[in-house]
Amino acid sequence: MDIKAFDKMNYGLYIVSTKSGDQTAGCVVNTLTQATVQPARLLVTIHKDNQTERLIEESGVFAAVALAQSAQMELIGDFGFRCSRDLDKFANWAHTEDENAVPYLTEQTVARYSCRVVGKLDAGTHMVFLGEVQEAQVLEEEDAMTYAYYHLVKKGLTPPKASSYRPEPAVKGYRCKICGYVLESDTLPEDFICPICKRGSEAFEPVSAE
Template identity: 30%
Template structure:
């Protein structure tokens, strides 16, 4: 049986993920996009990975700058997640309060935490590239609840009941 991209998407909708905005700086311009293809990879050395669609302008910026920051979004930043997923690149950072990470990547004020990374490896992943980044700086900025993406919608875990 051949698995289509549509079937894979339909199956993956049933897997909830956290929501991040991955940012970078290239040629003195900020780039950023909403990403849920993010995970930790190693504790020693500290590595995380992201998978970015090769067709996106942010892909080229990360590929050439070799740096990125992962901003972990709280559940009160749903509108920002949508903006970074749909708005033109030039509009995404307008009105945002940001600070600059060690790598020069923008850090979004109000994010739960960030991981500032230097790319150490790149792997082909079909229509995506897997960027492995060594975490060179990181900070927890608040203790808000995370934004969750599930079945084409954004959710909070406020109503979730812990399993005993």
């Protein structure tokens, strides 16, 4: 099987969020897609180890926003490479709540959707949720970011829990704990800034090629 054939499939880049009780969670996905028009329904696939997946299971609702092409890598770093169990991901970004009290971003996004789960499919490592759209709104007229644009222009990486993740060859150097960027070097300058998520050298850890 030529795994590169999947690179020819195009996707958008979204942040899916949910809330259960007083817990909120959100993550970056490239797996949100429209299933039907009437009724309006969306499909989304999320890793079972992800806090967002667990809270969607509990609440039965989720929101999603389409990221703008100009969205900052720091935002993608927070929502794509950090865990909602350890971080209030919405704390540093403009947001509001939908009719289900689910938070969603109001900056660096071009459209938003609010859904009620009406079906799900166990896909092994991931869960596929079918959501009936209760609210939908265009937020900005800017182009939405595609997964291809994220990789080719933004030089973004794929989180390990993403359904499209493929392990990279092992290298020796320093890895950013936020976004996964690897600096192939024997030393890490104190003033080094990650070119992907813009975090400092304190976010890096040594890695070995062994």
